Amino acid sequence: MSPGSGARGRVAIVGHGHSQVWRHAPRALGAVAVDTARAAIEDAGLKPSDIDGFVTAPLFPTAGAHTVEDGVSTVTAQWLADHLGAAARYAAGFQGIGQLPGAVALAVGAIVSGAADHVLLHRALHNPPGRYHGNPMRTAGGAQQWTAPQGYFGPLPMIALPYNEYLQRHGARREAMATVVAEARKNGARIPWSYWYGKPLSPDDYLSAPMISDPVCRYDCDLPVDGVAAFVLTSAERARDLPHRPVHIAGCASAAPPRHRLPLHWPLDDIMAAGTGLVGRLWEAAGVRPGEVDLPQLYDGFSPFVYFWLEALGLCPIGEAHRFVQDGRIDSDLPGGLPVLSGGGALGNGRMHGVPQMLECYLQLSGRAGPRQRARATVGVACQSSPHFGGAVVYTAEPT
Amino acid sequence: MTAPRPRPAEPKPAERHAAEPRPAASGAVPPVEGRPLPVPDAVSAAYWDAAARHVLTTARCARCRAFAVPPDQVCPACGSSDPGFAFEEVSGRGVVRSWTVVRQSNLAGFAADVPFYLVDVELVEQPELRMIGRLLDGAAAGPRLGAPVAVAFEDVAPGVAVPAFRLAGTP
Ligand SMILES: [Zn+2]
Numbered sequence: 091m092s093p094g095s096g097a098r099g100r101v102a103i104v105g106h107g108h109s110q111v112w113r114h115a116p117r118a119l120g121a122v123a124v125d126t127a128r129a130a131i132e133d134a135g136l137k138p139s140d141i142d143g144f145v146t147a148p149l150f151p152t153a154g155a156h157t158v159e160d161g162v163s164t165v166t167a168q169w170l171a172d173h174l175g176a177a178a179r180y181a182a183g184f185q186g187i188g189q190l191p192g193a194v195a196l197a198v199g200a201i202v203s204g205a206a207d208h209v210l211l212h213r214a215l216h217n218p219p220g221r222y223h224g225n226p227m228r229t230a231g232g233a234q235q236w237t238a239p240q241g242y243f244g245p246l247p248m249i250a251l252p253y254n255e256y257l258q259r260h261g262a263r264r265e266a267m268a269t270v271v272a273e274a275r276k277n278g279a280r281i282p283w284s285y286w287y288g289k290p291l292s293p294d295d296y297l298s299a300p301m302i303s304d305p306v307c308r309y310d311c312d313l314p315v316d317g318v319a320a321f322v323l324t325s326a327e328r329a330r331d332l333p334h335r336p337v338h339i340a341g342c343a344s345a346a347p348p349r350h351r352l353p354l355h356w357p358l359d360d361i362m363a364a365g366t367g368l369v370g371r372l373w374e375a376a377g378v379r380p381g382e383v384d385l386p387q388l389y390d391g392f393s394p395f396v397y398f399w400l401e402a403l404g405l406c407p408i409g410e411a412h413r414f415v416q417d418g419r420i421d422s423d424l425p426g427g428l429p430v431l432s433g434g435g436a437l438g439n440g441r442m443h444g445v446p447q448m449l450e451c452y453l454q455l456s457g458r459a460g461p462r463q464r465a466r467a468t469v470g471v472a473c474q475s476s477p478h479f480g481g482a483v484v485y486t487a488e489p490t
Numbered sequence: 491m492t493a494p495r496p497r498p499a500e501p502k503p504a505e506r507h508a509a510e511p512r513p514a515a516s517g518a519v520p521p522v523e524g525r526p527l528p529v530p531d532a533v534s535a536a537y538w539d540a541a542a543r544h545v546l547t548t549a550r551c552a553r554c555r556a557f558a559v560p561p562d563q564v565c566p567a568c569g570s571s572d573p574g575f576a577f578e579e580v581s582g583r584g585v586v587r588s589w590t591v592v593r594q595s596n597l598a599g600f601a602a603d604v605p606f607y608l609v610d611v612e613l614v615e616q617p618e619l620r621m622i623g624r625l626l627d628g629a630a631a632g633p634r635l636g637a638p639v640a641v642a643f644e645d646v647a648p649g650v651a652v653p654a655f656r657l658a659g660t661p
Contacts, residue, residue, distance in 0.1 A: 153596055223596040231529035235538075236560045238526045239652045240644075242608055242622045244596035251610050251622075255588035258635045304591040350566035352559060352622060357587065357610065359618075 094341055094375030099489035101198045102329040102336035103452050105134025105322040111285040111440040114217060115316035120161030123214045123318045124173050130320035135333040136208060141322070143180040143206025144171040145197045147189030150216060151443075152314075153223040153244045165214035165318070180206040188344055188474045189213065190444030191481025195342040197323045209323045213445050217314035233353045245392070246303040246311070248354040253394040254305055255358040262412035264305040268293035269415050270396050271309050274431045277422060278438020278446075280462065285315050285440035310393040315440030319449060326489050337455040338489045340469075341376030343368050344481040356476060365402035365477025376484035378469055380404045383484075385454055385470035386428065387447035390435035395476060400430070402477040422462070432462060444474030451485040524599035527650055533561055536577040541651045546641045547577035548615065557616045582641030583658065584611040586633045587620060607632075609655055611639055624654040633657065 107130030109115075109122045131138055144167035150158050160169045171178035180200050184192035190213060197209040223244045230238035237243065257264060275291035278284045291309060299307040329336035348364045351357070373379065380403060388399040397411035405428065406414035418424045422432035433450025436442060451470030453459040459467075470485040530538040533549075540547045549561035552574030556567030565573035588610040595604055607625035612618065625633060626642050633639075638658035643651040 221596075224598065225596055226598045227526045228524065228599065229529050230526040231531065233560070234526075235528040235530070235534060237622060238597060239528045239646070240608070240623050240654060241525075241592060241595055241597060241600045241603065241606060246594075246596070247590050247592055247608055250590035251588045251608075254590060255610070255635075258588070300593070301591065302594050304593070306590075349618070350558065350562060351620070355610070355620065355622060357618075357620065 092374045092377065094343065094371055095377060097198045097202045098340055098375070098377055099338045099486065100326050101201045101323055102326050102338045102489075103321050103323055103456075103485075104329050104332045104334060104336050105130050105132075105136070106449060106452055107133060107320045108283050108445075108449065109318040110283050111315045111317040111442065113285065113313075113315060114219070118162055119214050119216050119316060119318065120165050120169060120173060122316070123165040123170055123212060123320075126318040127170060127174055127210055127212060127320045130210065130322050133334070134322035136322060138174050138176050141174070141176045141208050141210045142178060143197065143200045143209035144168070144176070144178050145182055145184070145193050145200065145209055145211045146170070146213060147184040147193045149185070149187075149189055152218065153225060154218070154221060155225050155227070156218045156220075163216045163218060165212065170210070170212060180209070186344060187476075188444070188480030190448050190472070190474050191342055191483045192344055194339060194448070194483050195344065195481075198339055198342065201323060201325055207324060207328065210320055211323055212318060212320040213443060214318045215315060215442055217316050217441070222314040237353050237355075242352075242354070245354070246306055248356060249310075249392040249394055250303040250306045252356050252358040252361055253392075256394065256397060257305060259358070260409035260412065265297060266412040266416065267310065267393050268296045270390070270393050270420070270431070271296050271437055273420055273422070274390055274435040274437035276438070277432055277462070278434030281434050281439065284434055284438060285313060286434070286438055306392070309437075312391050312436035312441040315442065317440060317442050317445075319442065319445040321448070321452065334458065335456045335487075337452050338486045340378060340484040340486045340490050341372060341374075342481065342483045343372035343375055345477070345479050348478045356478070361398050361476055361478045362402060362408065363478070365398060368477055368482065369402050369404065372471075372482050372484060377490060378484055378486070383469045383471050385432070385451060385464070385467050386430050387433055387450050387470060387472045388430045388435070389444060389447060389473040389475060389480065390431060390437045391441065391443065391475070393437065396430065398477050399473050403471065403473075429464065432464070444472060447472035447474065448483070451483075455485055455487045524602070525646055526597060526599055527647055528652070533575065538650070540577060540579070541643065541653055542649050544643045544651060545579055546582040546653050548580045548613070548619070549575040550578045551575060557613075557619050559619060559621055580613060580615050584613040584621070584639055584655075586610070586635060586637040586639060587612050588635075589625065589633045609633055609639065611655055621653070625657070626654050627656050631657070
């Protein structure tokens, strides 16, 4: 048995729910989470009393000086279990980066171990009033003393450094990214709950935006939003008796600890070295080869991640992603296009972290993607975060 | 290496000056208002004391002699849980591995400083020993991959100086 393959195909997604995505929700995040959880449970053909496991990753990923309050700015697994009135035998939160793949692994473990039979996995994202990452700090202690005094702070310089390193090393131009961002926004504009519903972005709009932290402009970044998604997971055996076609979890991989660095310092070589390791473990755990993947949903919370994942997953050679994405090769509307952002991603939905990638894998592989249902969708990969900090999950239509 | 640099669209002539990264305060320039000041702790006090004297130091493991930026509870190189990190003076020389121009800062205290360059520098003392600092003379030519740099210091408050860099060979 290959490493990581012990639960291959033994757990499946059997239902889902997704709230509207708002800039600011009209109700508290916890209330939205309860509604979304109820919708997912009903979608799975179950009752709240059937749910005995709750899993999430509760991170509120802001660099700003915002309060973290359960039910308001974050929703933990225990909070949701309590407020849904369910008799939870298991409630757990993943605390690493790559929140959804990490939470999926917790859910798989709970089900395979028998700690829970039916697990509700949710992710609740919050956009606080005021500036999301803005911080008035006048002193910097602890880890931040090494970076904040010189103005290295927040995620934009964090992603700008490896992105510029990529452009310089591979002779790429930032103009090449226009096709990536336009593809995400084209697909997101068709998703009714997306913040960007009906609002595609043209390559010209992208290219006319001013720099924020060169070579990153606002359209390279997902927009902070309020929104909740929930999925119901259970064993492959139990899934057979539920109304929708189950989508099986073939394998998960989370990033190994990267090289010791300054806070938020992500050199390109660190990203690609650890990302290549992650992807090798992913294929081994899932028992699939890269060529079998027909639905690689790449993470795009910052647009350069699309290049990094394309190359780490082996979908194109190192240094070639900026050329690979041109000429319709990632256009999900074209028969030959590789659907890397067909679910709209974070750039096309709002800052829902890995939700759009996981949801697109579920909807396509269960045959529930509606107007954008693809003729062939058998093996999906949902990525989240940077390849060196995040994670990825392989989903299959068949139990493998 | 002839890779094109990622340049923003050229600013209009009237805006050109404002859009270029500004030289940062250094030397005798009055203290900068509002920037976050480092809070030295038991480990880092020696680093900030040296910086105040415009001396760059880097934490070095007493067991394996490897440098670490920043120091950690366990040595990242040898795994010692008793690394006895001490700050030793380093040359301050290195090469540019990447850079960005910060035009909007999430730190309110840098509002008056934007736009400014930040450079990702690999120090000569050890492969992959990397620091991030402002490029004080960035408005001139701009950095390129592999450009040699030397440490410089910004005096940001009485007795507080923050390490930064200058392109080597520039006055
Ligand atoms: Zn050591």
